[in-house]
Amino acid sequence: MAEVCLRDLVKVYEQQVVVRGINLDIPDGAFVVLVGPSGCGKSTTLRMIAGLESISHGQLLIDGKLANELPPQERSVAMVFQSYALYPHMTVQENLAFSLKLAGISAAERQDRIDAAVKTLELAPYLNRKPAELSGGQRQRVAMGRAIVREPKVFLFDEPLSNLDAKLRNQMRVEIKRLQHRLKVTTVYVTHDQVEAMTLADIMVVMKDGAIVQQGSPLDVFRNPANHFVASFIGTPQMNFFHGTLQQEGEHFFFASPALRIPLDRTRFGTALTHGQRVCAGLRPEDILPHWPDETPPAAETFAATITLSEMLGNETLLFAESASGPLIARQLPPRPVADGQTLRFTVRTENLHLFDADSGISLRADQPQRQETNTP
């Protein structure tokens, strides 16, 4: 168990900057998820922590000690690979025991650790099988077992669930979280799936183009995205964006677009607003509600949109509609029958409105959490 500190970590690969100055402090026992689109540098960062990539510049501190030049063998870091990387010629038992033998741990201690891991991960029926005889989920558990028995300072996960089918993925997600809670080992987890990130992380770190764009608790990042990119990346289905301008009428500001005209709460948006500023309004699907004539009149204005498609998920329906301001997706609970081509009126939850500057993408909210000093475009 240890703290991990990344100070201004840079990775240059053949004159191209792949990781641009990452600063991250991971407290002991925290579950940190690095999430972002492919090519954002999250895997490279993980591998720099592991020692599988050299660090071009900056400092990596594990448990307070500088680890830049330490070879992977000496970092006391265990990693679960995307392809599991089990030793194909060894049985499960031998795979688990390998690192312990190398470390010179006594046979008794070895057996204890292996037994504990086997019990936790339910690997007992497979001990004498070779990896080729196991299913994907079983191999994954062996890979995790291999990491656990080493009792490392840090766990690293490199997109471990990508190769599993959906159902297994959900199961393993829960198991990983439970495991980490029990063992309380500092964990760094890399994924491109924001659902995994949301559900697993204590601290979620969103990365893009080699830099950290926002970090915080998942709920925090979900509710207060720092910019357009984070807002669009986190949350399924994706947040709806409408282009428009800010209009000032006396003391009040409005967001104006062909379909929507929304009054803005000054306490939320602070003093950064200027009349005529081009902005992008963001509303999550659950914040756009269809308004039926028989319901109580809504608080805000309604606008019209024509249904193009509806996806019925059972507990809710996703409505794909076309408004004067562009396409949108709205969540409807509980579901009511809707027909394609039908025109409905929608209302919005203005308290959950997000505003982003149209050019820079930065959020205009006044209550932005302290953002990491980065160089976001």
Added chain:
Amino acid sequence: MNPLLQHDQQLLARIGLAQIKARERARQGRQFRLALRFMAPALLLVTALLLLPVLYNIWLSFTQWQLFEGRDEFAGWENYHQLWSSPYFDDALGNTALWVVASVLFPLTAGLGLALLFRQMPGQEWFKSIIFLPRILAPTAVGVMWYYVYAPQGMLNQMLGQFTSMPVETGWLFEEQLVTPAIILTFVWQSCGLVMVLLLLGLAALPRDPLDAARMDGARPWQVFRHITLPLLAPTLLMVVILSVLAGFTVFDLLWVMGANYPQQRTLSLAVFMYFEAFQKNSWAFAAATAVVIGGVVLAVTWLQTLLQARVDRMVR
């Protein structure tokens, strides 16, 4: 992307690209030293016993052993001139050319025919093994066997005698016109198997779709073969041709054993010629020059192959 590039340049300037590069080079240096430890024994043996000798051979071919002074003296192209004017060399060269042509032509056609024949046949594993078996045997042993097949009282003459109902006593291995063709036959018997197996592997790896498409378009089997199968097989064919050329060029054991009683043995091929000059007549420098000639041709062929192989591969994709 422009703001990013700008930022990157500033970043690189700040932390010093040169420093990063230096560190990378140091890392690679460490990797290299580690790699060297693994490669050292193999490198040592190969360099000492295979590469340095080649260099020495080349140097030697430019010297002449001065009998009375007991040392080598640089003699320029003298040895090569002598080579060119030696009648034995001409004959040997001619025979070698014959060998190369024959060792490509016959095993290839026979091997191709056999491969097509055995492609889908019951019990093909057995047949393949039988045809391939001679390849396992040492050329020396094969040479001894066929020496007696070709002997005046040997198997071949006896069989021929039964057909013509007249005693046949040809000395196949003793007559100028017969010796090389006879040994070529042995060579084909021995090397067909490998060619056949390689072609079978190549045929098995061909994609099915173009063949099916051609059949659907109405092509008859022979046309399919000529216009689709053969061109697609080109890379494998090229490899087989090159291997055959090299084999035909460097044939030695067979010639040494079967041609032992042929008076002009040294003309049977360049390789035999070289051995003769070196270890029977002890004209070291002269033989070294021959070896260089052989080596030069082999290298040229190999180099040609790498060029052609890349191009042929691209044609087929």
Added chain:
Amino acid sequence: MQNLTSQQANWLALPPPASPPRWGKALCGLAIALLWLLPFSYVLLAIFKSTAEYAASPPLSLPEGVSPLLENIRMAWEQGDMAQAMLNSSLYAAVGASLAVLLAAMAAYPLARMQFRHRNLWFLLLFAGTVFPFQMYLIPLFFGFQWAELLDTHLGMCLLYTAICIPFPVLVLRNYMQNLSLEIDQAARLDGASEFTLFWRIILPNLRGPMSAVFLLQFTWIWNDMLFSSVLGNSPDTRSIMNALLVFQGSYAQSGPNIMLTAAVLASLPTLLLFVLLRRQFMQGLRV
């Protein structure tokens, strides 16, 4: 199903073109196989005949009995001095092939899995050993062995055979290693394995297939060698089996073809046996 050309419609309607009837091919194949075996049959018949019998009867006639075989074997063995030669070749082939394959694996490992400058050049350096024809090695090696007093020694022959048998396995094993998952290396390093432990315990066990295939090929090649043995190890103590056969052929031609052929068969028995038992591994080695 509309708009098919008449050709395509015909193709769909007819059964697939019949390949020539199976038994026709089989017969053909049988004929060819028999043709191929003809020289072998001649040899097989000859080794069962005594010298006198061989001289008296036509070559393809059946032998009168089985007993002359033992006598032929005895004579071939003694007169051809085959015992020592067999021992020599066994030593050379076993040591040479196994050492070569091991050293080749060691050399191929960094070439396949590590990154360093001019990696390809180093590979070419090793592979250049096979590019040149043997003729270019003979004279220099002869002089070199003379100078190093390795001529006619077991050590010298072993070193030579090992060296010659290294380049090809390097190519094969390097290609094979490149196809192994890279992440196993990384997992092992994180587990604390040194580079050598990685090589020995992780990579090598996964190479058993290609290593044995390549070992067989090199073993056979060394066993079959005559050229190098005759130049560098021609003394009766260090001759290879094929060299001994050659010498036998040259000097004892009066022994009679039946003895010579028996000697040739004896000399080839070990590799024949290997082939019969391990046919699949041999074929695998060709798939390179």
